[in-house]
Amino acid sequence: MISKHSANWVNIIVIQGVYSALSPFKIGIPIEKRQLRSFHTSKKPLKIAPVKPQPGDSYTESFTQNEKLLVLIYEGFSKLFSVDSDVKDLLLKGTGYSDFLTISAALSTIPYFGTSTRQKFSKQHIHVASIPETYELMQTYSLLAASPSPSYFKQFIMSQLQLLHYNAPRKDGLLALIELVCGLRDKENISTEAFDHVARVVLSKPKSVPTGAYFDSIGEQAYNLLVNINRPIVANCICHFMELLWHKNQLVSNDFFLKKFWSCFNPTNDVHSEVIVSETSLNNNINVLLSLTKNGLPKDFMMAVFSPILIQLWSYFKFLRRNSQPEAVIKAILRGFLLLSDSTSNFLTDIAKNLTVDGGEFWAFAMGPNQLPQIERKLNGLDESSVSSDKRINSFLGELDESCAAFVELCEDLDESLIQSMFLSILKRWLKTDTSQRIDGDEDPFFVLVDLRLLESIGNKFKEKLARTPFGMLELVYNILLAETTPEQTKSSLLNETVNEGDSDDEDEEVETQSSTHTINVALELTSAIISESTLSLDKQCIDLLRSLVSVLKKVQKNVRDDQLKLTIGSFSERINTVLEGDKPISSAKEAQKQTLKKAIISLNDPLVPVRAHGLYLLRSLVEEKSEVITLEFVLNLHLNQLKDSDPFVYLNAIKGLESLIHWDEKDVVNILTRVYAYPDQDNSEGSDLDERLKVGEVLLRYIQGKGSAFSGSLAETVADATLHLIRRSDEKSVDSRLRMSAMSLLGVCCKTNPLGILNRIENALDCAIGILQLETDVDSSVMRRAAVVLINDLVEGTSLTDKVPFPPEYKSKVWEILNYISSTDKDILTREQASIVLDYIKELLDISLAKK
Secondary structure, eight states, rough: OOOHHHHHHHHIIIIIIIIHHHHTTTOOOGGGGGGGTTTTTTTOOOOOOOOOOOOOOOOOHHHHHHHHHHHHHHHHHHHHSSSHHHHHHHHHHHHHHHHEEEEEEEHHHHHSSOHHHHHHHHHHHHHHTSSSSSHHHHHHHHHHHHHHOOOOHHHHHHHHHHHHHHHHSSHHHHHHHHHHTTTTTTTTSHHHHHHHHHHHHSSSTTTTSHHHHOOOOOOHHHHHHHHHHTTOOOOOHHHHHHHHHHHHHHHHHHHIIIIIHHHHHOTTTTTOSSEOOOOEEEEHHHHHHHHHHHHTTOOEEEEEHHHGGGHHHHHHHHHHHHTTOOOOHHHHHHHHHHTOOOOOOOOHHHHHHHTOOSSSSSSEEEOOOOSSEEEEEOOOOOOGGGSOHHHHHHHHHHHHHHHHHHHHHHHHOOHHHHHHHHHHHHHHHHOOOOGGGOSSOOOOOOHHHHHHHHHHHHHHHSHHHHHHHHHHHHHHHHHHHHHSSSSSHHHHHHHHHTTTOOOOOHHHHHHHHHHHHHHHHHHHHHHHHTTTTOOOOOOHHHHHHHHHHHHHHHHHHOOOOOOOOHHHHHHHHHHHHHHHHHHHOOHHHHHHHHHHHHHHHHTTTTSHHHHHHHHHHHHHHHHHHHOTSSSSHHHHHHHHHHHTOOOHHHHHHHHHHHHHHHHHHHHHHHHHEEEEEEOGGGGGGGGHHHHHHHHHHHHHHHHHHHHHHOOOHHHHHHHHHHHHHHHHHHSSSTOOHHHHHHHHHHHHHHHOGGGGGGGGGGHEEEEEEEEHHHOOOOOOGGGHHHHHHHHHHHHHHHHTTTTTSSSOOHHHHHHHHHHHHHHHHHHHHHHHHHHHHHHHHHHHHHHHHHHOO
């Protein structure tokens, strides 16, 4: 263990050695930022005597002593960090490593040192950067980049920092970037702005790095992070920039991100081992897909992600059910994807076409040594002729029943339109009315059997759902019967093309009659089942189609030869007329919106996170359409309730929905959100709803930034008054500091965005900030004093960016005095530092103003 005396020696070396040698070059982290032990102690800034330049003919000779001292300290630190020990661990976490890194960068860049010195230490800097965790390294680089320093040093630091998320020695630069920008190690609530910041950094490829190498590294890191399903914020952030990249460049997205998990379910045949995809790799791939489905990604992106591997996922789902393995995860993945599709998508139909598929051409799923699924090469050379045909048929039928049961289970809770669209597609294929799905030559009886069994299973399970949305099936019936009105000569000629030349005309006629009668009977039975449904609700489309169907039935009745069938058709036409007389058409668009609202509300109560997020997406679509089936108050309350959800996938979607509501009715929504934020009911003003109020504050923040210079008028004053109400503690003695800090942040953004919009509130804002600095001086209020200094900075910056709103003259000297006092006497070092930065900014503005005069 490092002793107290050793720690003191390290401090002496840093202060009298490192800072003395570097201060002539203005390099390093300001010593004020590092006085952590005196964090709450009133101390004057520490004065450090620099190493004086020596007389010489050149700068190199003048700064020889500085160079020698830095090299000496560098070599000492290098020995300490080369051996694993308690000393090394403490130096990494406290004083020591940041100075070692600073010395290394300084020796690599200071132009007054010898060329050989710069070249030597520039090569060694890679080793120095590999010592700490990437997060600590990135944090130190960020501090150095934010500290005042000469351009040559800052450029070197920035060049290292810009590449760190790509080429970190520990291959975890992307994670470190997300943790640092989003504040995952010290923040409870994550702002969506942080996600945008990460995306900007990742998508801004350094010019010095080849595109392939850069996105190879980012893609590999992103995949590995998505494997960890227990870090939802990290996964959400990665999905955010993957979505932006996909919209920006789909080829890059496919080649460097999506192909990695596509290849797991579409393995190539160049792997020579028996195990093609190991248990670990397959499990990791499933975790990645789960992370993607939980993040509420846009529909088009999800379609692109899952379409190439949909059938393989279906095969995997069946394999797990067959082997009594937990299938909830893969079922949630498939359902999460299918919930995003609509009736125009063919994904369910594609699964139905491949109902009995098992693995791939040369591979199959199998249980590995740890009793987890893996992908193995299929065994070759099996003699199927040794298995009797009866056994093969029984095996096929058993597999078919199992597949039908799995398919029906997967379809549960899916949208009715999806199920009906898929059912109609299979029905058309079975009746051979869909030419796009017909098979050349003779129809394989096994395919016919598969379709028949599947139709039976779906019909038994989803009878009510199929009948509630009848237009598709009525349209199918109409087309079937319309074909029966074709002149017999044409039908006979078409039929003759598919029979043997040796058949007689009588046989042809008999075949045609039997086929026609069967088809008409099936069509009538379908229609009867539809209109017999007690919950049937016919829209205008269905009613128009039924009227057309009556006309077609009259033509069919004339063509058929079976007298009994003629009577059946006539009676059925009368029945349809009775239904038409008893139903009034309703607006199909409105009915569709009602169904969407119903699905959204059901989804919001679902235990699955992707389903709840999808419910918010459906609500947002209704809001953007300004649908008549919803009211502003109702939808607003739904979104506010979802803000209380602890899962970021849900509450971030709720924030997006509230933004859409503002676009719908700006005045009412902003007023309501402002009341929730600043003036909640007394019974609910504390405790459980604090997080909700903070999230509402983020919605208001994004609203202000989105409005820009248009942020003005009564709404601007309302928001400003709400923030002032929270900042003052007189009304609510126990207002949480986080809420007051949020309010000060909002008020500062108001001024920076458009100070003219809150012109009459600027003096009140200054009074609040000055009051906090003067009155809230205890240790626990340090965060409030920091926020007050930032608010003053925002007010100064906002008024300096426009000539229309000057900084209040009567407050200039008061602000200057309080900042001067705070910068030298405040107990909190960060408050002192921020006050000094604002003072420097004000001095800079004064210099610019004097230069113009």
